[in-house]
Amino acid sequence: MAFAAFASITAPPTDAAARRRSPVALLLLLPGILYLVLFFLAPLVSLILTSLQAPSEFGDIGMYSYAFRWENYVVVMEQYWPHILRSFGYALIATVLALAFSYPLAYFIGVTARKWPLLQSLMLVLVIAPFFISFLLRTLAWKQLLSDESFLVTSLKAVSLLAPDAHLTGTAFSVIFGLTYNFIPFMTLPLYTTLERLDLRYLEAGNDLYANGFHTFRTVTIPLSMPGIVAGTLLTFIPAAGDYINASRDFLGGADTQMIGNVIEANFLVLLNYPAAAALSIILMTVILVIVGVYVKRSGTEELL
């Protein structure tokens, strides 16, 4: 009996290890690996190489040769640190706002509306409905709604809530507003899926153990919906930090609201400074990876990674 128990503890891992190395499994993995190499690893390596390029000896604009010019990173950091900081600042504010708006909404759909499945489905459709219209069109529509001639702005000016010479478009307000608005569904849906599975008996147990509504929410509901909060904030924060539509001058942004995405776009497409654009992209990616890693570690939801 004891021997059998020992055998069963030691034997399976070697078995499993052998199975993992079997050629069939490798063969099955091959398409996926190939895909990743081709469309993830190769572009990444190319991006890193580009970011280290030096201007061509002949001084032609947009011509670069391979080098190891790590100074590129120092140069872009010196030049664009306000944009980098602004990007993460805007993304952070937009994420917090989206969470504050989405949590009650997701809670209502996922928990309160459980008794009325029809209402639940209807509200879910309403959350997803904006996706049926292009993101660009919706952002342009907001540009109109927030423009100086709009009903909103003229009304606010009429009641003196806005200075006569103030604008809404082209300000940090409108960019953060646009980011929040555009990413709310990405926050609401993961929150909804977690809250929809929330076992209300835990809340009853909390109430039974002398915790009032607020305490139960803080000590039971929030921790149990943490996977949704983490997924939602990541799905909002990561794309928002790299977003260049909302902050673009053609949409809701202005000269002082440029985010790192706009800078990368300008360097790639206008200034043709590919190494700078590539270096900024790598910096953006690294900072996001570090932030996400720390965040996920701190929130105790490592299984999401």
Next chain:
Amino acid sequence: MSSGAFADRGADLELVGIQKRFPGFTAIEHLDLVIPAGSFFALLGPSGCGKTTTLRLVAGLEDPTGGRILIGGEDVTTQKAYQRPVNTVFQSYALFPHMTVLENVAFGLRRRKIADAQGKAHEALRLVELDHLAARKPVQLSGGQQQRVALARAIVNRPALLLLDEPLGALDLKLRRQMQLELKTIQEEVGLTFLHVTHDQEEAMTMADTIAVMNKGRIEQLGAPEQLYELPKTAFVANFLGQSNLFTGPVLGETSTAIAVDIAGRSIVVPKTRSHRHSGDVTIGVRPEKLTLHKQKPVPDSSHNVMGPGRVTDVSFTGVSTQYLVLVPGVGTLIVFAQNRAFGPVEGEGDEVWVTWNVEHGFGLDDDPVAPDPRFVADTSTKSIAAQRRAALVTELEEA
């Protein structure tokens, strides 16, 4: 509950005219109940009888449609669940999955800001012999261990009233017996008032001082386990708490101490002290283990009732006893439990037998005899089936 203080002893629970309606049906019609402090009280009934609703009303997880709830003389009807000096061991345990066992147990103490929550939680875990697992998460425990943690999490608060919602339902038989004993010991040790909801009659009888048998939102009978078993008032109680042989007939005559009832031409005697009715049509009964089988027609004897002759239609050997089904023409099928004093069953299928029992062992019900076959107690009208189905669905939904 005022924070910072333990209840030093259990408190009386009083339900006055409690009524609970859900959209479309009534779970509890009208319930009056007093549970004295320090007692172990069981609410026993089939699923959908309103027992879990009663418990949830007491816990404050549900609001009554009418009536008042008093704990220790204080009206708590309008108090929220977290304000009541009550803790529940949930059927599903509902241990917080994101907390360790220790954090689970200390939860209530922390909320009430009781000093040394950790120490007291460890103490409660020692009581259920799980202190060595304090750092584990609930998912890492077995069902029985989770149940004990749920118990520790509730009793650590020393509530005036502890509610147990079928907490042993998920356990296997051996563990269940063990937990029953532990629960009983803990109850005696800490002197709390326990309100235990269960559908398991054996569990209710072994643990409780007082049992209330509930059916269709009403209490059918309330009393000590022996009293309910020996002198059931209704056919429902007679058959829900163990099994009974029931017969219905008109009262033929009476003496100062007993009544004689006509059952298919036989005169069956029941003591007046053991019968709730003494005239008209009555339903009388006797427990299967009180019956004795005879191969020959017994000699008439004023201290025994005789039924027979009948035929043994089924013999099932259960180890400790053998269950015989005896068909007596004109009366119906009788169930007889016979202790296996000899080697194996004594009678065989098809044998002609007589059944006797001591007059002192019969009982008379308070019910209005309704069904033509007195042993046939199930109500099979379409309306009743629909109602039962709905009640069962509602319980299922409640539990889901």
